[in-house]
Amino acid sequence: MKKNNKFFVKFWGVRGSIACSDPKVAKYGGNTSCVEIRCGNEVFIFDSGTGIRYLGNELVKEDINNFRIFFSHTHYDHICGLPFFSPAFNQKNKIEFFSGHLKPKNNIKNVLSSIMKEPVWPVGLDIFPCSMNFTDFFAGENLVFSDDIQIKTCPLNHENGATGYRINFYDKSICYITDTNHIPGEPDKNILRLIEGANIVIYDSMFTEEEFKDRQHWGHSTWEEGAKLCDLAEAERLCIFHHDPSHEDSFMDKISIEAETKRPGTLVAREGLKIVL
Numbered sequence: 001m002k003k004n005n006k007f008f009v010k011f012w013g014v015r016g017s018i019a020c021s022d023p024k025v026a027k028y029g030g031n032t033s034c035v036e037i038r039c040g041n042e043v044f045i046f047d048s049g050t051g052i053r054y055l056g057n058e059l060v061k062e063d064i065n066n067f068r069i070f071f072s073h074t075h076y077d078h079i080c081g082l083p084f085f086s087p088a089f090n091q092k093n094k095i096e097f098f099s100g101h102l103k104p105k106n107n108i109k110n111v112l113s114s115i116m117k118e119p120v121w122p123v124g125l126d127i128f129p130c131s132m133n134f135t136d137f138f139a140g141e142n143l144v145f146s147d148d149i150q151i152k153t154c155p156l157n158h159e160n161g162a163t164g165y166r167i168n169f170y171d172k173s174i175c176y177i178t179d180t181n182h183i184p185g186e187p188d189k190n191i192l193r194l195i196e197g198a199n200i201v202i203y204d205s206m207f208t209e210e211e212f213k214d215r216q217h218w219g220h221s222t223w224e225e226g227a228k229l230c231d232l233a234e235a236e237r238l239c240i241f242h243h244d245p246s247h248e249d250s251f252m253d254k255i256s257i258e259a260e261t262k263r264p265g266t267l268v269a270r271e272g273l274k275i276v277l
């Protein structure tokens with residue numbers, strides 16, 4: 001049988017901090033972080049922001065029973081869609097959760113349970129009849145799923161911790177780097193190592209350099225820093241991600257043109273965008 005080596009990334013939520021619903025953000029989308037990466041028949045999901053509801057609704061139409069959800073971290077915008085992930089309501093399904101920023105003080109099962117618990121939510125995680133597995137690791141560890149699929153990780157600079165991921169499938173790679181605060185003039189060595197020579201780098205570009213001047217400690221970065229890191233690491237394509245909720249479509253269009261001029265090939269993530277490698 002011929003091996004399925006299709007490798008793609010699809011964006012289901014690209015917004016940072018809080019979901020927004022407004023005709024002025026309709027083009028890029030208002031749902032918070034959720035990114036699907038497919039390696040052949042394997043489904044890898046990064047973050048369960050509000051975008052995961054739409055992804056789940058599509059996945060139930062396919063004959064897939066195993067899902068893996070990796071958390072960049074567990075701030076609200078990256079986890080709040082989980083109660084609406086429809087594959088979780090099928091007892092034939094299995095979901096594995098992975099998190100690299102909580103150990104040893106806490107663990108991912110405990111954190112997810114805390115958002116699905118009275119009085120902040122009427123039902124607990126046990127509402128899901130699917131089987132669930134919870135894995136906590138230390139950011140920096142490698143996760144190996146098969147000879148062909150490796151996930152490398154690194155710690156990011158973010159309040160309460162966060163994890164960056166690199167998914168290697170055969171000779172191609174996609175990196176998911178959000179949320180992270182860069183330090184001006186000091187390119188993040190962990191990130192540089194992780195994204196070296198990668199094909200796609202999805203990067204926390206919440207602010208422009210201009211905005212960043214007054215928001216140096218807000219936990220986020222800029223597309224300009226992303227471009228710098230990609231240049232230094234000789235990565236191919238930067239993908240601007242985790243858009244500020246105040247950045248309307250016209251603003252994002254401007255960023256898209258500026259980024260294309262500065263680093264040709266740079267993309268601005270929007271809901272529904274699919275990149276096949």
Ligand SMILES: [Zn+2]
Pocket residue numbers: 016017075077078179242
């Ligand atoms: Zn965020």
Ligand SMILES: [Zn+2]
Pocket residue numbers: 073075158179219
């Ligand atoms: Zn965060």
